[in-house]
Amino acid sequence: MASAIVKVTNVSQFVEEDKLRKLFAHLGEIKSLALKTSAHECTIEYVKPSDALLALQLDGEPFYDRALAVESLPAPLDEDQLARIARTARIDNVPASVTLEQLRQVFAQADGVRRMRLGNGTDETTGLGYAYVEFTSPEFQKRALAKLDGMAVEGERLKLSPSRIAISKGKAPRPPTDEPKSIQSPRPRAPSHDRRTRSRSRSRSRGHVRDRLRSPDAPPRRDDDSRRSGATRRRSRSPRSPAGGYEDDREYERSKRSRKF
Structure with a gap:
């Protein structure tokens, strides 16, 4: 059981009880406080043991002309x-x-x-x-x-x-058993593949997923447009052959005139 009592020593003779109570009351609700000025010590009991634990932080705290020494006292024994x-x-x-x-x-x-x-x-x-x-x-x-x-x-x-202590009422430890503990076999590791192969397969699978998600009425993708525009540019760069297989239009006109005559 945690103790809710602290003992404060090295208390200055000029310290009054209300001043000391005000200092330690900031850490929690105090149940009782007994100051012995002649012995330069004080016993403080909190309502909660957790507050008494916080009071230990005031150990070495300068108070008046001395530094306080705070320690925890064991919890009082019940009947x-x-x-x-x-x-x-x-x-x-x-x-x-x-x-x-x-x-x-x-x-x-x-x-x-x-x-x-x-x-x-x-x-x-x-x-x-x-x-x-x-x-x-x-x-x-x-x-x-x-x-x-x-x-x-x-x-x-x-x-x-x-005896100066009582026997604990806790349960006795369980006797050790000779039964072997179940050992879980490790999972077999998958065979390692080349990173390039895995990256290619992932990119292909992602491409198939995107194609499935696209609706049939959706406009063509950018790569299709770029391919078509590239093909158009390539076709426009090649010279168009005139009708009849002539090299240019002037030769074609001369041939027409010669036919009339």
Whole structure:
């Protein structure tokens, strides 16, 4: 659970409570504020934990003749958590080879065991681990401390003491399975073609699509007009042959006159 409480230290002796409240109220709604002028510190509780997180940005902020030091405080424990801590014990000097089931067999001699959990780490110097056991009541916890403290397990003597934390109520991790994971075969890659071949095929296909979209009554395309105009120009450049195969009109007229005579 996120904390909504921040602790402000290095507070100037000239700072009044309303001035400090006005400074931190810009970040969110304040539920309570307790200023200790003699200790140069202040405890502020916000309504929302997110506002308390924003208040950490004022760490090092100059205020009067000092720079404020802002830090987050842990959330207060509720009655249920305090009751669970009171009936929980910590087990030290647990050999690394000991399993949770073996510990349960050891604590079968005690009454009122509710749940147990192994720690995730070991001591760097001794290589021994730790565990936690929660009982149904503080009375059963005290009896187990007196009965099982110092019991030998695989050559090591367990050390039991009252716990300062409670065992988490989270779900236990799932055991690993031996079933192989399904591996999806990669898709076969299409054979690579020459870029020129692909570009030609694309241009041809696009040309066919444009021809299909054109209506039959549409005017001819520009390339058709240019071809026709080019052909016309080429025909106009070639000399027109006169009638009868004569080279020019003058020779044709002379031939007509000679025929009359």
